[in-house]
Amino acid sequence: MSMTGNTPRPSGWWYPYIFVAAFMVVVGVNGALAYFATSTFNGLETRNAYEKGRLYNQTLAEAEAQKALGWTVGLRAEQTTKDRPGDYPADLMISATGPDGEGLEGLEVFAEIRRPTKAGMDQEVRLTRRDTGRYGTKIVLPEPGQWEVRVLARKGDDTFRLHDRIFVK
Numbered sequence: 001m002s003m004t005g006n007t008p009r010p011s012g013w014w015y016p017y018i019f020v021a022a023f024m025v026v027v028g029v030n031g032a033l034a035y036f037a038t039s040t041f042n043g044l045e046t047r048n049a050y051e052k053g054r055l056y057n058q059t060l061a062e063a064e065a066q067k068a069l070g071w072t073v074g075l076r077a078e079q080t081t082k083d084r085p086g087d088y089p090a091d092l093m094i095s096a097t098g099p100d101g102e103g104l105e106g107l108e109v110f111a112e113i114r115r116p117t118k119a120g121m122d123q124e125v126r127l128t129r130r131d132t133g134r135y136g137t138k139i140v141l142p143e144p145g146q147w148e149v150r151v152l153a154r155k156g157d158d159t160f161r162l163h164d165r166i167f168v169k
Helices: 015-038 051-054 055-070
Strands: 072-079 089-095 108-112 123-131 132-142 145-155 158-168
Touching: 051 055, 055 158, 072 145, 072 158, 089 108, 089 123, 089 145, 089 158, 108 132
Parallel strands: none
Antiparallel strands: 072 089, 089 132, 108 123, 108 145, 123 132, 145 158
């Protein structure tokens, strides 16, 4: 009579499962990162970048002309009281002075307010005269946080552009 029984498993039989599990974790994390990278902000900051690149010398000339104006333009935003929950109201204001330090009168002032991380929330507003060299408007933003503001101030043929950021709580 022979005694044959179950032979024990050799030691280390589970090592291949460790490698498989580790690779599964790596693949899972890579998949999650790829999903979030493609489903969130697309990174497109400038539309028609090629055309803007071709006009770069013109952009430099406009910047020199703006500098020659001697204007000083400052931007600020002050939060105001909320009328409704979910709204984030603010008072958007600019102050504009000429080379002599006096406030600039007769400006047409426009502002484009953009959310840097999310499309579809952009606003364009016109700022009206409030005082000598001061222009402003009330805005209501859909979310708190950082916003890009691009200001265009014109007086006759003279143009001044300002690109700044504001923070709304």
